[in-house]
Amino acid sequence: MSFDTVIHDGLIATTEGVTTGDIGITDGRITAMAEKLPGGTRRIDAGGRVVMPGGIETHAHIAQESSSGVMTADDYLSGSISAAFGGNSSFIPFAAQQRGESVDDVLKTYHARGARSVIDYSYHLIISDPTQKVLAEELPRAFARGITSFKVFMTYDLMNIGDGGMLDILTVARKHGAITMVHAENNEMVKWMNRQLADRGLTAPRYHAISRPELAEQEAINRAVQLAKLADATLFVVHVSTEGGADIIRREQFNGAKLFAETCPQYLSLTRDDLDRPGMEGAKYICSPPLRDAATQDALWHHIRMGTFVGVHSDHAPYRADETGKFVNGFDVPYPKLANGMPGIALRLPWLFSEGVVAGRITLEQFVGLSSTNTAKVFGCTTKGRLAPGMDADIAIWDPETRYTVTLADQHDNMDYTPLDGHDLTGRPETVLTRGAVVVDKGTLVAREGQGQFFGRAPVDLRARPGAMVKEFDPAQNFGAELRG
Numbered sequence: 001m002s003f004d005t006v007i008h009d010g011l012i013a014t015t016e017g018v019t020t021g022d023i024g025i026t027d028g029r030i031t032a033m034a035e036k037l038p039g040g041t042r043r044i045d046a047g048g049r050v051v052m053p054g055g056i057e058t059h060a061h062i063a064q065e066s067s068s069g070v071m072t073a074d075d076y077l078s079g080s081i082s083a084a085f086g087g088n089s090s091f092i093p094f095a096a097q098q099r100g101e102s103v104d105d106v107l108k109t110y111h112a113r114g115a116r117s118v119i120d121y122s123y124h125l126i127i128s129d130p131t132q133k134v135l136a137e138e139l140p141r142a143f144a145r146g147i148t149s150f151k152v153f154m155t156y157d158l159m160n161i162g163d164g165g166m167l168d169i170l171t172v173a174r175k176h177g178a179i180t181m182v183h184a185e186n187n188e189m190v191k192w193m194n195r196q197l198a199d200r201g202l203t204a205p206r207y208h209a210i211s212r213p214e215l216a217e218q219e220a221i222n223r224a225v226q227l228a229k230l231a232d233a234t235l236f237v238v239h240v241s242t243e244g245g246a247d248i249i250r251r252e253q254f255n256g257a258k259l260f261a262e263t264c265p266q267y268l269s270l271t272r273d274d275l276d277r278p279g280m281e282g283a284k285y286i287c288s289p290p291l292r293d294a295a296t297q298d299a300l301w302h303h304i305r306m307g308t309f310v311g312v313h314s315d316h317a318p319y320r321a322d323e324t325g326k327f328v329n330g331f332d333v334p335y336p337k338l339a340n341g342m343p344g345i346a347l348r349l350p351w352l353f354s355e356g357v358v359a360g361r362i363t364l365e366q367f368v369g370l371s372s373t374n375t376a377k378v379f380g381c382t383t384k385g386r387l388a389p390g391m392d393a394d395i396a397i398w399d400p401e402t403r404y405t406v407t408l409a410d411q412h413d414n415m416d417y418t419p420l421d422g423h424d425l426t427g428r429p430e431t432v433l434t435r436g437a438v439v440v441d442k443g444t445l446v447a448r449e450g451q452g453q454f455f456g457r458a459p460v461d462l463r464a465r466p467g468a469m470v471k472e473f474d475p476a477q478n479f480g481a482e483l484r485g
Helices: 076-085 103-114 132-144 162-176 187-199 207-211 214-231 243-254 272-276 281-285 294-306 348-358 364-378
Strands: 005-013 018-026 029-034 042-045 050-053 055-057 088-091 094-096 124-126 149-153 179-183 235-237 259-263 395-405 424-434 437-441
Touching: 005 364, 005 395, 050 364, 055 348, 055 364, 076 088, 076 424, 076 437, 088 395, 088 424, 094 103, 103 124, 103 132, 132 162, 149 162, 162 179, 162 214, 187 207, 187 214, 207 272, 214 235, 214 243, 243 259, 243 294, 259 294, 272 281, 294 364, 348 364, 348 395, 348 424
Parallel strands: 005 042, 005 050, 055 088, 094 124, 124 149, 149 179, 179 235, 235 259
Antiparallel strands: 005 018, 018 029, 050 395, 395 424, 424 437
């Protein structure tokens, strides 16, 4: 057998185990794996390196306007380059519908933006205006194009679609095998807290953490799960930041719910104390849900080890610390008027490797799952996320021992800060391939603009997720089953 590329003598890491061997690549696919493979038009020496599936980043805001009209700093060129330097060979950012906009127009806009990417890409739709036409015509059309995940919000007045809107989206998603992602915070709790703080003149960045209490997340997660159970639909809870929220998810998963979740590096590495930095420096650390405390970090790590979360994703929301981003409404404004979100797409995996694998919190096999394999299964990436013959040659080669200090320049994004600036890490990706084409080669970008391709995705994989039958819809009860359809 002839190969375009052979990666040889690597420590091949999968969720099943770690072995030493070679990988043969032909026409963008893995065509052979063995202890030794001869030939190869190009041979990549991976001796002393970890060879694993390229990361799949599934929570990133790229070339996306916020509901208030603020554009993120990264477009699909800079965002994909930053992702690649972070060990990712593909990503699934959000394509956001604004009120009054058709889903067809949203996808047309984002397809034009995505064409600049250097790695493969897909989309999650954000739905803020679930009209009857959106539900009956436009979402099914999106699903037919391989866009099999929709995100909804339970907070923010311009994005919150209410419980009824959620049930409508969940029902459409269930019918088509799609997965509904949810930002779960109780909107009325947050608004009430904002009023309480404003009345007392407590508007500095540090009060953002107080304004969005843990209870707001926990209540909303519980409510979202119950809504999904009523609709018998699959739910994915994004950026879980609380122990109580993770406990609810774990309990419902144990009971069979069609339920998945993630957390993010910022909730494992930073605390609300970072919001209390001098002047307006704390604004850089405003994100929602907000940063919590060290005890919560320990609890979230426990849930990672126990498998509550399918992934640790960045929630990359790159708003520069200037008038185009964080301070679009001014430099001395109350915290609710500061842009919400932090960058992190390039640091997601290096940080998780260093603080997870090197620190002994998780195994290398778990790292592979959290990086890509679990996500690929949940979000229908049928040819990505695994090292096996027939799969896309999406591969990351890691130096597991190099030590370095995080700098802004290493992020390769359009940002003017990184929240983890100055942190010391061990281990980083050196070479990244997407469908066999080298994107980053030993720390140097070699890809061309537009090298990435859009990929459609399959329905959610619900094996071992039987769901929780609501009594009123149980066919054995002979009552209301005809509503299920």
